[in-house]
Amino acid sequence: MSHQQDSLRPEEFAEAAAAAVADVLGRDARQAAAVLAASGLFGVCAPEERGGLGLGLEFGVPVCEAAGKLQLHFPLVEQMLLARAFADSDIADALIAGEKIGVIAWQGSVQQKSATHAAFADACDWILVADEDGASLLQAQSVSVHANDAIDPEFPLFDIAIEAPVIQARLSADAWAALKNDAYVLYAGFINGLGGQALEQAAEYTATRVQFSRPLSAKQVV
Numbered sequence: 001m002s003h004q005q006d007s008l009r010p011e012e013f014a015e016a017a018a019a020a021v022a023d024v025l026g027r028d029a030r031q032a033a034a035v036l037a038a039s040g041l042f043g044v045c046a047p048e049e050r051g052g053l054g055l056g057l058e059f060g061v062p063v064c065e066a067a068g069k070l071q072l073h074f075p076l077v078e079q080m081l082l083a084r085a086f087a088d089s090d091i092a093d094a095l096i097a098g099e100k101i102g103v104i105a106w107q108g109s110v111q112q113k114s115a116t117h118a119a120f121a122d123a124c125d126w127i128l129v130a131d132e133d134g135a136s137l138l139q140a141q142s143v144s145v146h147a148n149d150a151i152d153p154e155f156p157l158f159d160i161a162i163e164a165p166v167i168q169a170r171l172s173a174d175a176w177a178a179l180k181n182d183a184y185v186l187y188a189g190f191i192n193g194l195g196g197q198a199l200e201q202a203a204e205y206t207a208t209r210v211q212f213s214r215p216l217s218a219k220q221v222v
Contacts, residue, residue: 014062014066015066016039018069022070023035024074025070025072041076042079042080047092050087051092061188063189064076064187067193069196078104079101079102100126101120102137103120103127105117105127105130105160109130109132115129117157119155121140133173134174135176136171137168143161143163
């Protein structure tokens with residue numbers, strides 16, 4: 001892939017990603033997973049031997065940015081992160097193929113028997129939760145998931161009650177730390193896309209909304 005990677009540009013991935021994301025808007029999680037997997041988005045940063053493209057994070061950023069711009073409601077970032085983190089197992093195969101959906105609980109731990117801030121946990125197969133020395137990938141059916149709509153009633157985060165979890169796999173402390181560092185990069189792309197789209201919508205609104213016979217953008221304060 002090294003020679004191929006030299007000829008590729010990260011921005012080239014944005015257009016392909018945008019087309020795939022646009023195709024899944026309004027679909028349920030399983031349908032979205034199948035389409036996004038067929039487009040190769042989950043494996044952009046995963047190794048070739050697992051069916052990925054073996055590219056660096058710089059190629060994943062425009063994919064996540066396109067998803068943010070189109071307000072994708074699917075754990076694309078988490079799916080990419082987990083496929084990369086579990087590259088040495090068949091877990092990556094299932095994630096890249098869209099056969100399984102994985103999410104991450106960003107707060108709490110297995111030892112605390114609870115975790116929070118897990119988006120889309122009601123439609124996943126695996127949930128990654130911090131543990132005593134790294135993180136454990138739990139089978140979703142072995143834990144209890146409860147919606148917490150305090151931040152966003154329409155698209156809530158989820159609280160996870162962990163009593164008798166079934167652990168699918170584990171990440172070491174170093175691997176868990178690496179995943180979190182990767183998450184900062186990919187989420188930055190997603191948020192940048194989301195923010196850019198919000199700015200475009202705001203600019204369009206102020207240019208077309210008329211008050212007192214003038215568009216809002218004609219007012220100095222705006």
